[in-house]
């Protein structure tokens with residue numbers, strides 16, 4: 269009997285636009301029939317589903333770099349799944365695939381586009397969603413293409429124990445920089461040091477400005493910003509001449525209910541002849557293969573590690589997204605759906 273005849277497709281839909289912090293009631297759970305596949309298509313069964321801060325923006329009715337979700341849409345999400353039925357010889361049954369499959373058990377794919385790839389033989393799906401996935405690619409292009417670190421540079425990373433920040437910091441070490449990270453717990457800071465970071469600041473308990481003054485007396489050459497807000501301002505006040513400020517994300521503002529003020533210290537960019545530049549990783553889609561190959565070599569050489577917080581159970585997806593914003597994850601936040 270076919271997969272579709274025996275199973276239901278569990279889904280989480282957008283139930284309402286969040287106000288402030290994401291809540292369980294912003295999601296609707298439903299069960300629908302497993303979709304049928306057409307010519308050239310394959311059916312993917314989710315194994316791991318990624319939770320990403322950008323989901324918060326998509327839940328709002330906000331013009332952005334991706335289309336907002338409409339109420340009742342299946343929540344958009346990246347994942348790794350197994351091909352369980354196929355009408356396409358290039359998408360064989362049993363293969364694992366990475367793509368945007370949504371918060372659901374089953375998705376139909378034609379395997380086209382840069383946001384889809386088959387995993388290599390033996391590739392660990394947890395690594396695929398983190399270091400070799402969206403967040404690893406974000407770190408790679410944000411640091412190397414926008415931050416342009418040189419050996420000896422002082423690099424500071426916020427959100428450093430997260431999926432993107434931990435990879436950005438490790439790549440900066442590979443490029444022979446001195447690297448300091450900021451994270452929200454002492455355990456996360458201790459983990460950063462095991463990754464080779466030269467120092468770490470617990471931004472919740474320590475005086476960030478004083479610590480940066482102590483650690484970076486000659487200023488910051490590259491600031492990789494995942495959080496925005498006050499920490500961005502503190503770093504802007506400490507940039508070195510010709511510094512690069514990489515605007516990757518601003519998670520401190522994503523659940524804000526009031527307009528967020530801009531950085532007060534932006535004029536230091538003028539004094540320091542510095543550059544502050546935002547980017548979206550998908551702009552580099554034509555270079556994904558090159559980046560994944562290089563990061564895979566670093567992983568194999570023991571230079572780059574991925575860590576993940578894996579929550580078990582499909583029904584935990586909304587709670588996992590909430591926990592991401594609460595900083596409960598170290599490395600990549602994902603849900604394992606095989607329950």
Ligand SMILES: NC(=O)c1ccc[n+]([C@@H]2O[C@H](COP(=O)([O-])OP(=O)(O)OC[C@H]3O[C@@H](n4cnc5c(N)ncnc54)[C@H](OP(=O)(O)O)[C@@H]3O)[C@@H](O)[C@H]2O)c1
Nearest residue numbers: 321406430431432451452494495517518519520548549595
């Ligand atoms: N530009 C792009 O193309 C692109 C692509 C992907 C991601 N991003 C951005 O990159 C950043 C990291 O994303 P990720 O997927 O790797 O998530 P992540 O860093 O793995 O998880 C989010 C982390 O942010 C920290 N955090 C939460 N609220 C915070 C706050 N108010 N202030 C400071 N830190 C806070 C938490 O760690 P603590 O315990 O340290 O607080 C949490 O673990 C996000 O801003 C995201 O939007 C950008």
